[in-house]
Amino acid sequence: MKKQNLINLVRYHTEKNDEAFAAEVAKIAKDFDDAGDAELAQYLMELISSANFYVPQSNYKNLRFLKKAEYSSKPLLLPSLIEEDVLGITRAISNKTGLSKFLFFGAPGTGKTETVFQIARILNRDILSVPFEQLVDSRLGETAKNVSMLFDEINHLAYGKILILLDEIDALVLDRINRNDLREMGRVTSAFLRGLDSMNENAILIATTNLYDSLDKALIRRFDATVSFNRYSREDLIEIADSLLTLTLKKSANSRQDMRLFNKILKNLDEIPYPGYLKQIIKTAVAFSDESSEYDYLRKLYLSLHGDSDSVDIQHLKDSGYTTREIEILTRIPKSSVSRKLKEH
DSSP: OOHHHHHHHHHHHHTTOHHHHHHHHHHHHHHHHHTTOHHHHHHHHHHHHHTOOOOOGGGGGGOSSOEEEOOOOSOOOOOHHHHHHHHHHHHHHHTTOSOOEEEEEOSTTSSHHHHHHHHHHHHTOEEEEOOHHHHOOSSTTHHHHHHHHHHHHHHTSOOTTEEEEETTGGGTOOOTTOOTTHHHHHHHHHHHHHHHHTSOTTOOEEEEESOGGGSOHHHHHTSSEEEESOOOOHHHHHHHHHHHHHHHHTTOSSOOOOHHHHHHHHHTSSSOOOHHHHHHHHHHHHHTSOTTOTTHHHHHHHHHHTTOOSOOOHHHHHHTTOOHHHHHHHHOOOHHHHHHHHHHO
């Protein structure tokens, strides 16, 4: 092998140019064959053949039940317990350990789907998702046939740069003891089980669900690993909320950060929303805040988290530990008036 071959291999790998990389390996194999080392040449070619190099995006247009999903490359904020599991899955995929089917479950807004995007970002993979509405057919038995065709489609993919996402599989596969159209549900679930059993070992599939307890236990056992996204402590939620607020305020020229008041609002809640829901509340509050008031977004946050009440009880705020200044921000009532009204009580 010449120096230029090595340089080309590194360059093509850095550029993620799989086609050129494979061609360079083939060229090196030919050189070894010409030099009389047919065994090494054959080994190199076998490595190329088994690597399942990336299929260009244009090939996706012929797929019937799979669709390329666009996703953000922004980092995701997760509790350390969940993050450790996610990094473990990423390593398992990278190291080709034979684990290929994963199930993420948890309440809405806990970051299940965003985590799949994060894994794809780390591994530099395209995501092919399944629009379940294309699978479901009102005609008896057709949905089960479509499920079988879906897995046939998956098994004929090239896998080097692809990750299959089955988002909210509960929309398609529920527990077979469900009494609503029991036989049809059983057919669909059974087709799904057969599909998972026969899935190409090189395919990587991640499913998500909000209804873990409603899934057929036989289906759950088909996955190599399951990850619960319900493991947020109040401290995790507040820490992530602080990061979300900081990131959002960086894009706002009219709002200033008051993390103490923000945290007080969160700590006074009986239940802190999960990040997916809280992120939207923060973005909306900052976007819709009064430009003449740099802390008005905190008032809007408070109102959103307390049911969008048009009025806020001053005495209740005082009893909840808010200062006169903070009550002024949350109510738009001047501090002098706040003090006077509190004295009247």
